[in-house]
Amino acid sequence: MASRAKATIFDIAREAGxxxxxxxxxxxxxxxxxxxxxxxxxxxxxxxxxxxNRGAANLRKAHSNVIGMVINDLTNPFFAELxxxxxxxxxxxxxxxxxxxxxxxxxxxxxxxxSLMEQGVAGLIVSPARGTTPGAFRRLELAGVPVVFAMRxxxxxxxxxxxxxxxxxxxxxxxxxIGKGHRRLAFFGGSSDLVVYHERLGGFHEACETLxxxxxxxxxxxxxxxxxxxxxxxxxxxxLAEPPTAALCFNDAVAxxxxxxxxxxxxxxxxxxxVVGFDDVVEAEHYVPALTSVAVNTAGLGERAAxxxxxxxxxxxxxxxxHIGAVNLVVRESCGPDRRTRNRPAGGAV
Amino acid sequence: MASRAKATIFDIAREAGxxxxxxxxxxxxxxxxxxxxxxxxxxxxxxxxxxxNRGAANLRKAHSNVIGMVINDLTNPFFAELxxxxxxxxxxxxxxxxxxxxxxxxxxxxxxxxSLMEQGVAGLIVSPARGTTPGAFRRLELAGVPVVFAMRxxxxxxxxxxxxxxxxxxxxxxxxxIGKGHRRLAFFGGSSDLVVYHERLGGFHEACETLxxxxxxxxxxxxxxxxxxxxxxxxxxxxLAEPPTAALCFNDAVAxxxxxxxxxxxxxxxxxxxVVGFDDVVEAEHYVPALTSVAVNTAGLGERAAxxxxxxxxxxxxxxxxHIGAVNLVVRESCGPDRRTRNRPAGGAV
DNA sequence: TTGATTTATTGGAACGTTCCATTTATTAGG
DNA sequence: CCTAATAAATGGAACGTTCCAATAAATCAA
Numbered sequence: 001m002a003s004r005a006k007a008t009i010f011d012i013a014r015e016a017g018x019x020x021x022x023x024x025x026x027x028x029x030x031x032x033x034x035x036x037x038x039x040x041x042x043x044x045x046x047x048x049x050x051x052x053n054r055g056a057a058n059l060r061k062a063h064s065n066v067i068g069m070v071i072n073d074l075t076n077p078f079f080a081e082l083x084x085x086x087x088x089x090x091x092x093x094x095x096x097x098x099x100x101x102x103x104x105x106x107x108x109x110x111x112x113x114x115s116l117m118e119q120g121v122a123g124l125i126v127s128p129a130r131g132t133t134p135g136a137f138r139r140l141e142l143a144g145v146p147v148v149f150a151m152r153x154x155x156x157x158x159x160x161x162x163x164x165x166x167x168x169x170x171x172x173x174x175x176x177x178i179g180k181g182h183r184r185l186a187f188f189g190g191s192s193d194l195v196v197y198h199e200r201l202g203g204f205h206e207a208c209e210t211l212x213x214x215x216x217x218x219x220x221x222x223x224x225x226x227x228x229x230x231x232x233x234x235x236x237x238x239x240l241a242e243p244p245t246a247a248l249c250f251n252d253a254v255a256x257x258x259x260x261x262x263x264x265x266x267x268x269x270x271x272x273x274x275v276v277g278f279d280d281v282v283e284a285e286h287y288v289p290a291l292t293s294v295a296v297n298t299a300g301l302g303e304r305a306a307x308x309x310x311x312x313x314x315x316x317x318x319x320x321x322x323h324i325g326a327v328n329l330v331v332r333e334s335c336g337p338d339r340r341t342r343n344r345p346a347g348g349a350v
Numbered sequence: 351m352a353s354r355a356k357a358t359i360f361d362i363a364r365e366a367g368x369x370x371x372x373x374x375x376x377x378x379x380x381x382x383x384x385x386x387x388x389x390x391x392x393x394x395x396x397x398x399x400x401x402x403n404r405g406a407a408n409l410r411k412a413h414s415n416v417i418g419m420v421i422n423d424l425t426n427p428f429f430a431e432l433x434x435x436x437x438x439x440x441x442x443x444x445x446x447x448x449x450x451x452x453x454x455x456x457x458x459x460x461x462x463x464x465s466l467m468e469q470g471v472a473g474l475i476v477s478p479a480r481g482t483t484p485g486a487f488r489r490l491e492l493a494g495v496p497v498v499f500a501m502r503x504x505x506x507x508x509x510x511x512x513x514x515x516x517x518x519x520x521x522x523x524x525x526x527x528i529g530k531g532h533r534r535l536a537f538f539g540g541s542s543d544l545v546v547y548h549e550r551l552g553g554f555h556e557a558c559e560t561l562x563x564x565x566x567x568x569x570x571x572x573x574x575x576x577x578x579x580x581x582x583x584x585x586x587x588x589x590l591a592e593p594p595t596a597a598l599c600f601n602d603a604v605a606x607x608x609x610x611x612x613x614x615x616x617x618x619x620x621x622x623x624x625v626v627g628f629d630d631v632v633e634a635e636h637y638v639p640a641l642t643s644v645a646v647n648t649a650g651l652g653e654r655a656a657x658x659x660x661x662x663x664x665x666x667x668x669x670x671x672x673h674i675g676a677v678n679l680v681v682r683e684s685c686g687p688d689r690r691t692r693n694r695p696a697g698g699a700v
Numbered sequence: 701t702t703g704a705t706t707t708a709t710t711g712g713a714a715c716g717t718t719c720c721a722t723t724t725a726t727t728a729g730g
Numbered sequence: 731c732c733t734a735a736t737a738a739a740t741g742g743a744a745c746g747t748t749c750c751a752a753t754a755a756a757t758c759a760a
Contacts, residue, residue, distance in 0.1 A: 006493065008716055019740045024718060034738060049492050054468040055405030055414075056716035059745045064405075066469070074433055074449075080424045087451055091458065096465040098448035099424075101437055108441065115446040118404040119416070119469075142399050143356060227636060260636055286577060286610055288638050358746055369710045374748060384708065406746035409715040 007048040016044035027052065058120050067097045067309060068116040070109065070126040072152070074101040076226075076253065078279050078298060079127065082150060085302025086125060093310060102129045110136065117143065123309045127151045131193055146312035148320065150305040153195045160312075160320035162305040164296035166196055169327035170203025173248050173276040173294050178211045180335055182246035182274060186219040188233035188258055190250035197250065200278065204248055217244075225250055230257020231264075238265070246274035246335070252281045255291055259334065274335040290332035301325050357398040366394035377402065408470050417447045417659060418466040420459065420476040422502070424451040426576075426603065428629050428648060429477065432500060435652025436475060443660060452479045460486065467493065473659045477501045481543060496662035498670065500655040503545045510662075510670040512655040514646035516546055519677035520553025523598050523626040523644050528561045530685055532596040532624060536569040538583035538608055540600035547600065550628065554598055575600055580607020581614075588615070596624035596685070602631045605641055609684065624685040640682035651675050 009023040016023070018041060025033050026041040033041075058064045069086055071079050083099055090097045100116065102109040109129045116124060117139065123146040128136070134156055140147050141159075153161040177185055187204045190197040201220065208218040221236055223229035230249060234257070237243050249255035255277030259269040269275050270289045277284055280295035301323075308320050359373040366373070368391060375383050376391040383391075408414045419436055421429050433449055440447045450466065452459040459479045466474060467489065473496040478486070484506055490497050491509075503511040527535055537554045540547040551570065558568040571586055573579035580599060584607070587593050599605035605627030609619040619625050620639045627634055630645035658670050 010716085020717085021719085021740055021742095022738085025739085028718085032738065037738080049489070051489065051493060052468045053409075053470065053716055055408045055470055056745090057718070058405045059403075059409065059716080059747085060718040062745085068448075074424070074430045075427065077425065077427055077430075080427075080430060083424055083451065084453070087453070091461075096450060096462050098418075098450060100446060100448060101433065103434070103437070111441075112446050118402045120403065120405055139399070139401065143401060256636065263638065283633070286606065288613065360746085370747085371710050371712095371749085372708085375709085378748085382708065387708080403746055406715090407748070409717085409746080410748040412715085 007050045008053075009050075011048050012041065012044045012050055015048055016041045064120045064122050065095050066119060066121045067095060067313075068119075068121045068124045069097050069099045070102060070112055070116070070124060070128075071099060072102050072104050072109075072127050072129045074099075074103075077281050077283065078251070078253075079151075081281070081298040082127070082302040082305075085299030086150075086306040087302075088299070089303050089306040089310070097125075104129045106131045106133065106136065113137075113140065117145065121145060123147070123313050125150055125305050125309055128154060130191075141318065144318055146309060146318050146320075148305055148308050148312070150301065151196070155195060158319070160308065160322055162301055162308065162323045162325070163196070163199075164294075164301060164325045165327050166199035167203040167206070169278060169294035169296065169329075170200040170248060171207045172203075172327070172329045173278070173292075174204045174207035175211060176292070176329055176331065177246045177248065177274055177276060177335065178207065178213060180246070180274060182244075183213065184217045184219075184242065184244045184246075185213060186221055186233070186237050186244040186247040188221055188237070188247045188249045189223045189225055189229045189254035191222045191225075200248075200250060219244055223250075223254070226253045227257035227260065230254035230259075231261040232257075234258045234261035246276075248276045248278070250278060252277035252279045252284050252291060252293055255293070255334070256283075256287065259287070259289075259291070270334050270336040272336075276329075276335060280330055284330075285332070287334075289334050291334045292332045293330055294327050295330045296327050297325055357400045358403075359400075361398050362391065362394045362400055365398055366391045414470045414472050415445050416469060416471045417445060417663075418469075418471045418474045419447050419449045420452060420462055420466070420474060420478075421449060422452050422454050422459075422477045422479045424449075424453075427633065428601070428603075428631050429501075431631070431648040432477070432652040432655075435649030436500075436656040437652075438649070439653050439656040439660070447475075447656075454479045456481050456483065456486065463487075463490065467495065471495060473497070473663050475500055475655050475659055478504060480541075491668065494668055496659060496668050496670075498655055498658050498662070500651065501546070505545060508669070510658065510672055512651055512658065512673045512675070513546070513549075514644075514651060514675045514677050516549035516677075517553040517556070519628060519644035519646065519679070520550040520598060521557045522553075522677070522679045523628070523642075524554045524557035525561060526642070526679055526681065527596045527598065527624055527626060527685065528557065528563060530596070530624060532594075533563065534567045534569075534592065534594045534596075535563060536571060536583070536587050536594040536597040538571055538587070538597045538599045539573045539575055539579045539604035541572045541575075550598075550600060569594055573600075573604070576603045577607035577610065580604035580609075581611040582607075584608040584611035594623075596626075598626045598628070600628060602627035602629045602634050602641060602643055605643070605684070606633075606637065609637070609639075609641070620684050620686040622686075626679075626685060630680055634680075635682070637684075639684050641684045642682045643680055644677050645680045646677050647675055 009020045012023045013020045026038050100112045106129050125148050127150050147159050149159055149161045221233045223233045255275050258275050262269045277291045277293035280293040284291040284293045312320050359370045362373045363370045376388050450462045456479050475498050477500050497509050499509055499511045571583045573583045605625050608625050612619045627641045627643035630643040634641040634643045662670050
């Protein structure tokens with residue numbers, strides 16, 4: 001049916017007996033063309049097997065409708081959820097976002113960003129890779145491409161950010177642990193080159209101080225932000241003279257790792273050691289024991305980020321308000337039954 | 351430093367005091383230009399804050415170096431792993447693949463495919479959405495864009511496919527179950543609109559027949575291919591007068607669901623009911639109990655698919671050999687100890 | 701020196717669109 | 731029936747690159 005070489009609007013024009021300009025107008029759904037002409041053209045488009053050349057169009061139009069999502073770890077279901085949330089809103093806006101993975105590698109991120117720019121993206125939603133240098137987004141800024149950060153932020157940057165309320169989430173979780181009677185706590189996983197880490201750790205510390213846990217009873221053990229990291233953290237904490245009895249983990253993956261390590265030692269998560277996660281990924285609910293975690297409404301944040309992006313593009317600005325999403329603690333089984341009575345120090349009113 | 355409006359090769363040319371053609375040559379790393387000229391040009395490129403316009407280039411060059419990966423469910427960690435495998439090889443080839451998610455929705459897939467074509471992709475690696483119509487890839491074929499299917503295939507299609515050996519995997523798993531002494535088996539999850547389903551189910555049936563399980567003792571219960579589906583399958587199987595004692599699940603997600611449902615009933619997966627999964631996702635190892643599963647070397651298949659794609663593009667063909675990847679059963683804890691002695695029918699030599 | 705050869709550089713046309721300024725066809729007003 | 735206004739369709743230039751053919755500069759053989 002269709003000719004071998006790829007068809008252009010000129011082929012369509014010839015087929016339909018109109019000019020290329022008319023075809024272009026039809027393609028853009030302009031109301032200027034007579035309906036009958038439009039159907040004639042549309043038929044020709046079908047007949048010649050035409051495929052629109054967005055590259056050529058962008059050459060003239062200055063701005064594309066391609067939006068990129070740059071994600072630091074596709075393997076982490078958390079980020080997949082975030083991506084899904086974004087896609088929901090882009091889909092209803094009729095645009096197809098392209099996802100690119102940086103695998104937590106700043107060099108790869110550089111390549112990805114470069115490629116996306118060359119492609120002429122209209123905007124970028126980015127969860128920056130760990131160790132991203134401050135200058136990594138300078139080119140984007142210079143080019144005036146709207147960028148929003150999701151979930152992670154860079155130390156000094158004027159780029160708008162969509163994150164959960166990390167500080168409050170960590171505070172809530174820590175308070176829960178203390179409320180359960182724990183007096184020697186740990187913060188597992190993450191590393192100080194991540195701004196999120198400081199936010200979550202800040203909440204942890206504030207809760208400890210406010211609720212009467214001495215600084216020396218609030219351990220901090222850095223580690224990878226995955227299962228392996230969680231296992232390692234638990235092991236080092238147990239090597240201590242006075243191991244903690246509960247841990248707030250940087251994220252759910254770390255928490256899963258910690259629980260795994262507990263099992264390996266013959267200890268039961270929940271009963272023998274309390275674990276709280278962060279992010280509340282779908283698996284948290286299904287794990288055994290089900291993981292208590294700070295729910296951040298991941299998909300919702302994704303949607304929010306997408307909306308902000310759309311608005312930025314529309315109003316051709318590169319600035320927007322930050323958005324700090326509400327969080328809440330979902331209590332499940334990984335912190336065990338209430339031990340307050342057992343562990344409470346003797347004396348003390350109420 | 352850089353000018354406000356976006357710079358073109360003409361700006362670079364002016365800055366460096368050469369012609370646009372020279373700049374173009376430098377950009378392409380041609381050996382024709384004098385080294386000193388090249389450095390001069392490269393400096394100018396830096397100075398004016400130039401970003402290459404791939405769209406304009408493609409207009410002239412006919413073929414881009416953009417490769418798309420169309421994935422049916424990003425949320426499934428299995429597909430994320432597949433994507434990671436592909437990326438590994440694309441990265442070393444210096445190209446950045448764009449991932450698009452169809453969320454198992456043929457309509458969305460249509461949009462995604464269209465968008466990718468308009469972008470002028472050089473090739474596509476696709477895991478088609480369930481319910482994809484046979485004609486969905488006709489346009490791609492007409493346009494001569496190389497496509498390879500990964501993990502899933504379409505009933506009638508000349509497009510090359512990279513899949514694991516589903517039949518053999520299912521056979522192995524079923525034989526394992528039978529070897530453990532189980533005599534009443536079930537196949538959980540999946541639905542008959544998926545070619546993979548028939549392949550896996552075929553292996554299940556062949557093992558049953560070969561190893562002496564009567565057809566009425568080989569139940570087949572269709573269902574969603576996620577946790578929820580697994581739970582549902584288990585429930586319906588237990589509603590039967592004679593429930594099975596073991597199940598081969600369509601994939602690991604279904605297996606996790608089945609184990610969850612068992613726990614809800616107060617039964618211990620492994621000891622009270624044997625479960626085997628398929629795909630061997632990373633979580634399988636870490637689950638409690640650890641899931642016995644058919645390992646398909648997901649990332650490896652992804653790499654393979656990427657290699658095939660690269661070769662197709664290079665040799666500008668749209669055809670390639672199918673590739674059926676080797677599988678092996680990873681035995682863990684979800685099938686319990688050997689019950690052969692307990693369940694073996696009396697008599698029978700050796 | 702001169703012409704032939706090689707090495708570097710360059711101008712122009714082309715790629716497939718969009719959009720503006722025009723032209724042509726249609727309708728309305730008097 | 732003519733003019734003015736409106737509606738519909740069109741040609742041309744421009745977008746930023748590549749690539750070919752052509753030129754200019756440098757080197758060589760004689």
